[in-house]
Amino acid sequence: MNKKITISPVTRIEGHARVTIFLNDEGKVDEAYLHIDQFRGFEKFSEGRYFAEMPIITPRICGICPVSHHLASAKATDDILGVDIPRPAKLLRELIHMGQIIQSHSMHFFELAGPDLILGWDADPRIRNVAGLIQANPELALKAVKLRRFGQRIIELVAGRRIHPTFAIPGGVNQAFDPKSRDEILKGIDEMISYVEDGISIATKYIEDNKEVCDKFASFPTGYMGLVKDDGSLELYDGKIRFMDKDGNVVKDFKDKYYLKYIGERVEDWSYLKFPYYKPLGWPEGVYRVGPLGRLNVVDKISTPIANEHLKNFKKINDGKPVEGSLYFHYARLIEAIYGLERTKEILEDPECLSKDVLLSGKVSNEEGIGVIEAPRGTLIHHYWVDEKGTIEKVNLIVATGHNNWAMSKSVENVAKGFIDGKNLTEGMLNRVEGAIRCYDPCLSCSTHAIGKMPLLIELYDSNGNLINFVKRD
Amino acid sequence: MKKIKIASIWCEGCSGCHMSFLDMDERLVELINKGLEINATPITDLKIPDDDTDIGLIEGAVATDHHEEEVKMMREKCKFIVAIGDCAVFGGIVTMRNYIPTDELLKRGYIETESTVEGKIPTSPELGKHLPKVKAVNEIIKVDYYIPGCPPSADAIYYVLNEILEGRKPILTGDFLKYE
Numbered sequence: 122m123n124k125k126i127t128i129s130p131v132t133r134i135e136g137h138a139r140v141t142i143f144l145n146d147e148g149k150v151d152e153a154y155l156h157i158d159q160f161r162g163f164e165k166f167s168e169g170r171y172f173a174e175m176p177i178i179t180p181r182i183c184g185i186c187p188v189s190h191h192l193a194s195a196k197a198t199d200d201i202l203g204v205d206i207p208r209p210a211k212l213l214r215e216l217i218h219m220g221q222i223i224q225s226h227s228m229h230f231f232e233l234a235g236p237d238l239i240l241g242w243d244a245d246p247r248i249r250n251v252a253g254l255i256q257a258n259p260e261l262a263l264k265a266v267k268l269r270r271f272g273q274r275i276i277e278l279v280a281g282r283r284i285h286p287t288f289a290i291p292g293g294v295n296q297a298f299d300p301k302s303r304d305e306i307l308k309g310i311d312e313m314i315s316y317v318e319d320g321i322s323i324a325t326k327y328i329e330d331n332k333e334v335c336d337k338f339a340s341f342p343t344g345y346m347g348l349v350k351d352d353g354s355l356e357l358y359d360g361k362i363r364f365m366d367k368d369g370n371v372v373k374d375f376k377d378k379y380y381l382k383y384i385g386e387r388v389e390d391w392s393y394l395k396f397p398y399y400k401p402l403g404w405p406e407g408v409y410r411v412g413p414l415g416r417l418n419v420v421d422k423i424s425t426p427i428a429n430e431h432l433k434n435f436k437k438i439n440d441g442k443p444v445e446g447s448l449y450f451h452y453a454r455l456i457e458a459i460y461g462l463e464r465t466k467e468i469l470e471d472p473e474c475l476s477k478d479v480l481l482s483g484k485v486s487n488e489e490g491i492g493v494i495e496a497p498r499g500t501l502i503h504h505y506w507v508d509e510k511g512t513i514e515k516v517n518l519i520v521a522t523g524h525n526n527w528a529m530s531k532s533v534e535n536v537a538k539g540f541i542d543g544k545n546l547t548e549g550m551l552n553r554v555e556g557a558i559r560c561y562d563p564c565l566s567c568s569t570h571a572i573g574k575m576p577l578l579i580e581l582y583d584s585n586g587n588l589i590n591f592v593k594r595d
Numbered sequence: 596m597k598k599i600k601i602a603s604i605w606c607e608g609c610s611g612c613h614m615s616f617l618d619m620d621e622r623l624v625e626l627i628n629k630g631l632e633i634n635a636t637p638i639t640d641l642k643i644p645d646d647d648t649d650i651g652l653i654e655g656a657v658a659t660d661h662h663e664e665e666v667k668m669m670r671e672k673c674k675f676i677v678a679i680g681d682c683a684v685f686g687g688i689v690t691m692r693n694y695i696p697t698d699e700l701l702k703r704g705y706i707e708t709e710s711t712v713e714g715k716i717p718t719s720p721e722l723g724k725h726l727p728k729v730k731a732v733n734e735i736i737k738v739d740y741y742i743p744g745c746p747p748s749a750d751a752i753y754y755v756l757n758e759i760l761e762g763r764k765p766i767l768t769g770d771f772l773k774y775e
């Protein structure tokens with residue numbers, strides 16, 4: 122006899138997923154699956170469009186990191202023109218990218234995942250959310266709102282609008298930056314850094330008080346991947362791709378245009394999200410993690426001082442070896458938010474950010490274009506093929522969250538086995554399973570969740586798969 | 596001031612409309628303090644809205660059988676349904692795929708893409724079934740109010756919610772209306 126638990130939809134993540142957990146007779150977890158119920162078809166319906174439209178079409182893949190798609194896409198179109206865009210244009214693109222890192226990372230920590238750490242895993246689900254945080258700790262909640270606004274405001278001031286900007290175009294950007302906006306942003310940076318530091322204090326205190334849980338919760342070895350600068354430091358806009366194995370050895374630094382040689386994607390019947398892996402190691406040995414944890418594991422250092430100090434502490438968690446526990450994603454995310462703020466300041470203090478030299482013209486001169494960027498959630502790859510007029514013939518996309526698909530599934534299984542007792546089931550146990558997914562801040566934008574079903578549904582099947590009984594709970 | 600309970604879902608959308616909702620920034624805190632109660636949404640943990648929910652916001656178009664069930668459930672639970680964003684209002688960007696048969700879309704995504712190794716099309720019964728055409732929300736259920744835009748501005752969303760909280764009927768004009 123088998124019992125099945127369904128968690129649907131998984132909440133406080135960006136997108137749609139459901140979890141099914143199978144229990145054995147003793148109420149122990151046999152198997153657990155994360156189903157990503159998402160398919161949008163951008164790869165197909167973009168065929169036949171003019172290539173210059175892609176930076177406007179593809180942000181609609183995701184409203185949380187539209188800037189990442191916008192920029193990866195623009196980089197792929199630069200590649201089709203075969204141009205190296207002017208430095209001021211690069212700076213401005215990186216600037217809106219930093220805005221997005223700040224808003225996305227701080228929103229995730231304070232408004233999505235934070236309630237578990239701040240209000241507790243077993244807190245009443247009616248208050249375990251951002252509105253509950255506003256009631257419980259209005260001062261902290263207001264800081265969270267201001268931080269997110271700050272990141273969004275950078276995007277708005279530079280690119281004209283917060284969500285789905287139309288700013289980056291093939292060959293550069295379509296608008297120079299102005300001193301007044303620069304000053305507005307500069308003025309706020311130090312205060313925002315202090316807000317993120319508040320978050321880091323919360324995270325490190327949580328880690329200290331719950332060290333054992335942090336080292337056990339969804340903790341397992343994998344490879345890691347992320348962009349790095351030539352000197353091995355953290356890079357989010359443009360660098361080479363580094364792959365590190367589970368023991369912390371750098372296996373390869375490769376140019377983004379060779380990604381097809383190194384990354385393969387597997388399909389499983391039970392998920393609409395594919396499973397990327399490092400091809401030279403094969404499946405499943407080649408599975409890896411990306412995003413804040415993956416990036417901070419692969420980098421040697423961070424080029425900005427405050428974030429680099431935090432990185433040193435982060436590296437101590439596992440004595441310089443890769444950090445494996447998924448809860449450490451939250452800590453890593455905040456360190457990157459600090460980097461985003463410090464890097465914003467560097468860009469704004471560079472006089473070239475006000476230059477009018479922001480666009481190069483060019484002709485379609487390559488049949489293919491590849492654009493790779495570190496989105497908040499990990500490495501994002503856009504690859505287009507065009508005809509001689511620039512009409513899109515084919516599109517291949519590997520989105521950031523995809524790389525973590527195997528690890529998210531593994532985390533669900535790991536936490537389900539570690540925390541679920543089928544005989545004494547509580548809501549908090551299931552929340553921990555969802556929390557394992559939340560570590561990855563997945564962006565599964567678009568698709569569906571079976572909200573028509575009850576939130577918690579336990580079904581009993583006999584060995585022939587016939588449903589013999591079920592329990593529902595609100 | 597009376598309490599207003601809202602719930603929201605995202606169907607075939609990009610969550611950009613929900614982000615625009617959060618872009619109300621401090622005004623969201625103000626609305627909550629004024630009596631806006633956030634019930635089941637993707638950013639809270641309740642999975643199904645309470646039966647006495649006042650407003651149901653729907654982001655995204657209807658693309659699968661799961662979405663159909665969800666929007667019908669919203670209609671049952673909420674007194675007032677608001678379609679938010681071009682996807683919910685008209686069908687939006689993903690209607691671009693209505694010109695292509697579903698199996699061709701899936702074939703490209705899961706078999707032909709250059710990075711896919713030994714692909715196949717996922718068929719597990721746990722996953723939603725695609726409808727032959729992506730639809731706007733009002734093709735499935737009655738919609739009471741529309742906020743167009745991709746996404747609508749935070750100002751427009753704030754205006755609508757605030758008018759309702761103040762007991763007035765919101766009428767969107769001028770800059771609040773965006774078609775893009």
Ligand code: SF4
Binds near residue numbers: 607608610612655747
């Ligand atoms: S209307 Fe635009 S912003 Fe809203 S869900 Fe659709 S694509 Fe995203």
